[in-house]
Amino acid sequence: MTVRASFDPADPPWLRASAGAGLLGPDGRPGPTVFERIGAAAAEHGAINLGQGFPDEDGPAWLLESAARAIADGRNQYAPGIGLPALREAVAAHQHRCYGLELDPGAGVLVTAGATEAIAAALLAFVEPGDEVITFDPSYDEYGALVALARGTHVRVPLESDGDRLRLPVDAVTAAFGPRTRVVVLNDPHNPTGTQFTDAERELLVTLAERHGALIVTDEVYEHQWFARPHAPAAAVPGAFERTLSVSSAGKTFSVTGWKTGWITGPPELIQRVRAVKQYLSFCTSEPYQLAVAGALEDDRGWIEDARRGLEAKRTRVLGGLEASGWRTLTPEGTFFILAEPPAWLASADDPRAGETAALALPASTGVAGIPTTAFMPPGSDVFGRSVRFAFCKTPDVLDTAMQRLKKAAP
Incomplete structure (x- = not known):
């Protein structure tokens, strides 16, 4: 319900x-x-x-050594608020290599203090009092906290059983969208259920978001922990990119959750608005970790x-x-x-x-x-x-x- x-x-x-x-x-x-x-x-x-x-x-020893080397080399002061060019370029290359997405590393990639900050900055940037934000239950508790901070309305749609997997309930999802829908948050692969959404499910959300003028924020921190099929981001659905902000991080991918090195990608005009909020949350994240993660994204050595x-x-x-x-x-x-x-x-x-x-x-x-x-x-x-x-x-x-x-x- x-x-x-x-x-x-x-x-x-x-x-x-x-x-x-x-x-x-x-x-x-x-x-x-x-x-x-x-x-x-x-x-x-x-x-x-x-x-x-x-x-x-x-994570891998060579990754940890890379961060330690950057610290020893004196890379210990503030990084640029948008993130180091090396990491932004590595993220853009990763998105193109893995998913065929074309990003401007100078304006379409923003480095954040983990995925948590990226989601926070995105929701606080776009949700106004009375706006509705749709999520799919069971869901990460950060989403509800942030919607409340923004004085929005949290619309929670539970997933439903489909034999041996869970799925988006088409009728309930369609009914959840309305004139006040501002953002739909898609966590894919989905914590805590382990669901990977299908092409048809992503296409449904894109169609509904376009119909109602809503943005899509994707939480893709488990993008490389897939088992049913290779991950496919919502931003790659035809017609989705211009209204989609994609979030991920190095924490789950490289087993360094404490590094809190994440990113949000999308159209430059949307990223610029997210950056306007993010710069007053953490301003920047650790330069040594950014350098290490940039190298790992460029060549993960099979990790x-x-x-x-x-x-x-x-x-x-x-x-x-x-x-x-x-x-x-x-x-x-x-x-x-x-x-x-x-x-x-x-x-x-x-x-x-x-x-x-x-x-x-x-x-x-x-x-x-x-x-x-x-x-x-x-x-x-x-x-x-x-x-x-x-x-x-x-x-x-x-x-x-x-x-x-x-x-x-x-x-």
Whole structure:
């Protein structure tokens, strides 16, 4: 069911942001997130935390050495606000090489402090009070927080089951667009479900965005973690480029999430407006990391494909382990994540929020932690309430130990 969430304009920004991200407690004040509660329980019980979506291994040694060399060479002061030319040129070349997109590296690429800042700058640049922003649930909580900060209306359309995958519900998506639609945010591959959207789904969104004069902001940080089919960006759909801002980063691609080196690309006139906001958020990001990432995008030395294949093998490992312990899994088409419904020994089949019940019990009862999918839904929603998200971007030994613990705990 589509949810339209708007916020009291009299509320202070911090309260709107917390409400938009679903972080308000019963008393109307920000409380601990499910992530914090699960993390604390995992630490208390010595559980393996498969809830957080970051790798437990660093990226390639040659990439780390490149950043260290730049630091030693004195590249430690402010970078240009738009980003180093070397990285902007490398991003433009990557987009052309991988997707056939033609970008002006001087005006069509903006370097940001990770993808998070890129999305923030884009939404704050274009969303005005009362404007509607469409996202697809379950969804990253940043989207809701930013829509609330901009005093917009968050239109949340849940994905629907299509056999062994999830899909955009055509009728609900079509109905969600209207005269106030300003932006549609497409996270592809999709966190937390692992869905890769199809050509037909992207074409539908482009058609609707064009019909209603809306912009498309794509969150493509998992572009190189695909399993069903090579990633295809919405910006490459005929007629889409002039209204599309594409976001990605080095964090997931090169296993350096802490570097916070991302970018947003698109038509120069749109990038110029995003830059007007971004320059007052972080101004610039680290020059040594930009230099290292530029070199990696130019020549990744086979890392991207090797890492993708390794991740695919880990996916198979965890799917098998979960299923052996009685979990009902949804095979992800991309990303780092698997959604799974718990067995009866962890939560009742009649419990509409069985995922949350199981996730809260997991650290103590199994020594493994996951995040309930309700953390990515509107407060109180039971849609996707039965599933738990597990991250499989960990070392094989860690994953094997986690799966053994789950199997041992099963009656």
